[in-house]
Amino acid sequence: MPDKTLTCSDCGQEFTFTAEEQEFYATRGFTEPKRCRSCRATRRNEREGGGSTTVMDRPPRPEREMFDVTCSNCGQATKVPFQPRGDRPVYCRDCFERVGGGNRPSTGVMDRGGNQARSRY
Numbered sequence: 487m488p489d490k491t492l493t494c495s496d497c498g499q500e501f502t503f504t505a506e507e508q509e510f511y512a513t514r515g516f517t518e519p520k521r522c523r524s525c526r527a528t529r530r531n532e533r534e535g536g537g538s539t540t541v542m543d544r545p546p547r548p549e550r551e552m553f554d555v556t557c558s559n560c561g562q563a564t565k566v567p568f569q570p571r572g573d574r575p576v577y578c579r580d581c582f583e584r585v586g587g588g589n590r591p592s593t594g595v596m597d598r599g600g601n602q603a604r605s606r607y
């Protein structure tokens with residue numbers, strides 16, 4: 487493979503795309519470089535945050551979706567980070583802590599299913 491002379495799309499200078507490089511690019515499946523070595527290096531430096539102007543493309547933090555609910559205990563309007571289900575009590579933060587954070591059902595709720603099963607006998 488003969489060396490190729492390419493023209494840099496950034497600075498317009500001709501540069502050599504050596505046979506070695508051509509082979510390397512071919513094995514990697516890359517297309518011919520559009521820029522000379524120095525322009526490529528400059529670009530890379532810019533992209534990798536040489537300057538503080540480069541803002542990372544990372545979003546600050548995904549907003550957690552909050553749902554408006556009414557506390558099942560005190561009736562206060564509050565927000566919860568999950569979709570409330572109609573069949574479950576939702577508590578505001580205060581009540582949630584008071585309840586103990588567990589979803590230990592008040593007496594009787596859990597037994598209903600059991601009673602039904604038992605009544606079949």
Ligand SMILES: [Zn+2]
Nearest residue numbers: 494497522525
């Ligand atoms: Zn260049």
Ligand SMILES: [Zn+2]
Nearest residue numbers: 557560578581
């Ligand atoms: Zn409450």
